[in-house]
Amino acid sequence: MSSHCGLKCIAGSFLLSVILCAFVLPAEEPKLNEAAGAANSDAKPAKPKITVSKETTYVTEPLRADGCVDYVAALNQRRSEGVTPENNAMVLFWQAFGPKDIDPKIRKPYFEMLGISDLPENGDYFVQFADYLQQSMGWKQKFGDTPEDEEKEREAWKQLGRAQGKPWSKEEYPLFAALLEKNEKALQLIVDGAQRSRCYSPLIPIQGESLERSDRIMIWSDLRDAIRQLTLRAMLQFHQGEWGLAWSDLLTCYRLGRQSYGANCVAAMTFDSMASFSILAFAQHGDISAEQARRWQADLRHLPRRFPLRETWNVDMRLGYLDQIIYTAMRSLQERDAPAKAGRLPDLSGLGALAVHAKAKQLYITDPRIDWNDALRYCNARVDRAVAAFAQPSSRQQCDAWRRLRAEAEEFAGQAMDHASLPRVPTEIESTMQIVFDWIDKQVPGFAPEHETDPRSQIKQAVEQAFLPLDLSPNEVTHHYVDLVVRSSCTEGELVARNETTARTWDNLIYLALGLAAYRYDHQSYPRQLADLSPTYMEQIPEDPFADEAFHYRPEKDGYLIYSVGPNGKDDDGKNHDVAYQEPLEKDGEEPIDKSWDDIAIRMPRKQIAEE
Numbered sequence: 001m002s003s004h005c006g007l008k009c010i011a012g013s014f015l016l017s018v019i020l021c022a023f024v025l026p027a028e029e030p031k032l033n034e035a036a037g038a039a040n041s042d043a044k045p046a047k048p049k050i051t052v053s054k055e056t057t058y059v060t061e062p063l064r065a066d067g068c069v070d071y072v073a074a075l076n077q078r079r080s081e082g083v084t085p086e087n088n089a090m091v092l093f094w095q096a097f098g099p100k101d102i103d104p105k106i107r108k109p110y111f112e113m114l115g116i117s118d119l120p121e122n123g124d125y126f127v128q129f130a131d132y133l134q135q136s137m138g139w140k141q142k143f144g145d146t147p148e149d150e151e152k153e154r155e156a157w158k159q160l161g162r163a164q165g166k167p168w169s170k171e172e173y174p175l176f177a178a179l180l181e182k183n184e185k186a187l188q189l190i191v192d193g194a195q196r197s198r199c200y201s202p203l204i205p206i207q208g209e210s211l212e213r214s215d216r217i218m219i220w221s222d223l224r225d226a227i228r229q230l231t232l233r234a235m236l237q238f239h240q241g242e243w244g245l246a247w248s249d250l251l252t253c254y255r256l257g258r259q260s261y262g263a264n265c266v267a268a269m270t271f272d273s274m275a276s277f278s279i280l281a282f283a284q285h286g287d288i289s290a291e292q293a294r295r296w297q298a299d300l301r302h303l304p305r306r307f308p309l310r311e312t313w314n315v316d317m318r319l320g321y322l323d324q325i326i327y328t329a330m331r332s333l334q335e336r337d338a339p340a341k342a343g344r345l346p347d348l349s350g351l352g353a354l355a356v357h358a359k360a361k362q363l364y365i366t367d368p369r370i371d372w373n374d375a376l377r378y379c380n381a382r383v384d385r386a387v388a389a390f391a392q393p394s395s396r397q398q399c400d401a402w403r404r405l406r407a408e409a410e411e412f413a414g415q416a417m418d419h420a421s422l423p424r425v426p427t428e429i430e431s432t433m434q435i436v437f438d439w440i441d442k443q444v445p446g447f448a449p450e451h452e453t454d455p456r457s458q459i460k461q462a463v464e465q466a467f468l469p470l471d472l473s474p475n476e477v478t479h480h481y482v483d484l485v486v487r488s489s490c491t492e493g494e495l496v497a498r499n500e501t502t503a504r505t506w507d508n509l510i511y512l513a514l515g516l517a518a519y520r521y522d523h524q525s526y527p528r529q530l531a532d533l534s535p536t537y538m539e540q541i542p543e544d545p546f547a548d549e550a551f552h553y554r555p556e557k558d559g560y561l562i563y564s565v566g567p568n569g570k571d572d573d574g575k576n577h578d579v580a581y582q583e584p585l586e587k588d589g590e591e592p593i594d595k596s597w598d599d600i601a602i603r604m605p606r607k608q609i610a611e612e
Contacts, residue, residue, distance in 0.1 A: 050326060056376040058318055071323040072205040078315060083200045085115040089259055090201050092193035096186040097222045098125035106204050110217060113202040126186035128225040129160060132179050164231045165281050167239035180233050190226050194252045199259035220267045227253045227271050231278040247296065250275050254303050262307030265496060269503055276510050283517040284606055290537050293518035297511050297538060309496055310390030318383040321486055322376055329372045369474040370481055378482045386493050395501035395545040399567065402494035409490040498567050501545050505564045505600050508542035512562060513602055526560045563601035574601040
């Protein structure tokens with residue numbers, strides 16, 4: 001999946017790491033003086049005194065040549081345990097998509113780690129819809145060569161969205177039929193891959209860089225387009241009366257989501273949502289019997305379980321933070337006096353925003369008082385609390401636990417900005433701020449366009465927070481540093497917990513939609529209450545994971561509305577400010593959108609949502 005990061009994002013999470021660069025004097029090679037604050041240029045570089053143990057580094061092997069834990073190799077060992085070319089879905093995915101997304105310089109070691117031979121550059125590989133549209137139209141550019149072409153391109157995407165949500169024929173959409181025929185071989189490889197038990201893509205280390213900077217080779221864009229085409233094919237098969245084939249394709253979409261969940265839960269939820277969108281077409285347009293509904297519900301329940309995100313946090317996130325701390329220790333430089341000289345700031349000329357972000361993120365404030373072993377132990381304790389939040393018995397309790405962690409992180413940030421409790425060095429602050437302003441203007445031209453929030457005021461806050469009081473103990477300095485490193489994880493963890501609960505909410509809504517469709521087939525109307533579905537149409541009525549109580553349901557003219565209260569826990573009458581989480585609601589006249597609305601709803605009959 002692609003992501004976009006403009007200058008505005010630099011003024012957010014990037015700012016602190018940019019500012020901290022001003023306090024780390026980066027060199028070409030990592031160097032560290034064993035004596036804190038040593039300024040003797042003849043001193044030999046030495047690595048920090050870090051103890052390799054379960055309490056500090058968490059894993060104790062494999063080790064690099066310098067004696068530090070090789071976290072890239074450790075993660076690869078963990079993820080590849082029991083993986084073979086015969087059970088690894090990625091082997092078939094690469095055969096379907098081709099090697100175009102892998103840097104040619106690392107293809108050989110990457111495929112060797114997968115246990116397969118290198119793939120040819122050209123072949124009968126999967127073609128994304130956008131590329132096929134360009135080819136079929138004879139355009140030189142993907143979005144068309146003229147304004148008229150661009151309008152045709154937009155209309156084609158709207159038609160694709162409509163075809164994913166209703167039965168369609170080859171005569172109605174010949175372009176889509178030709179696309180499916182073109183990709184028949186590749187789609188079969190993807191279907192076969194979805195049946196495999198493992199989905200492993202190795203990390204490729206970059207010499208001298210941290211785990212965060214290792215090459216993570218995945219195929220989210222291709223997988224998303226493959227799922228788009230599988231749902232498209234399912235709706236064609238539905239129209240042709242081949243319900244078994246159609247249902248099989250939709251189950252494949254869900255399996256692909258399950259395989260992707262541990263690596264990218266957001267992408268996996270997108271995959272699930274596309275399959276759910278098409279299943280609702282079954283529920284609206286198909287004559288589903290009670291037996292059929294129960295069989296499909298059972299198929300959904302027996303899908304592979306989603307990878308528990310607490311395990312991702314417990315190992316993957318933990319090792320990432322620990323590696324970041326050790327990497328920072330290794331990059332600690334001989335001089336630690338502040339403020340930094342303008343000429344010693346990193347040269348990022350010619351780099352784009354993402355590259356600037358990635359490079360600056362590696363450099364953090366170092367202080368001779370930091371005890372690196374204590375930093376690692378404290379980091380483990382912080383991650384343990386995050387894992388405990390995921391271990392709460394209910395989704396609601398998980399979200400509540402993460403809110404508490406986030407509140408603590410915000411309280412820490414507030415204390416760090418409290419001038420009364422943390423004395424500063426104003427002259428150094430002002431001097432360093434000007435150095436940073438000048439550096440940013442030179443390295444990232446146009447960094448400070450007009451925004452609602454002045455990025456320079458955010459820079460000032462980041463600089464002030466970065467300065468540590470001179471009278472803090474080594475323990476306090478160390479914990480302050482680790483809190484800066486892991487603080488954003490509290491917001492991320494709350495979002496992950498919310499996404500995980502949203503996924504389960506949609507699971508339950510889809511079960512109910514199938515049961516409601518079967519009830520309508522038998523009774524020519526929807527039930528007055530959800531309890532009427534049990535036991536004929538489903539064994540038990542699932543609850544709303546966000547509320548630990550029944551979903552809200554009401555029959556309406558020729559249909560119904562069913563919804564979850566969503567993350568805010570409030571009944572917003574089925575409304576959501578984001579159309580991606582609901583069907584558009586029928587309203588007389590315009591109704592102002594409240595940004596707090598977050599109910600997750602299904603309305604029957606459905607209005608069409610075309611995927612742009």
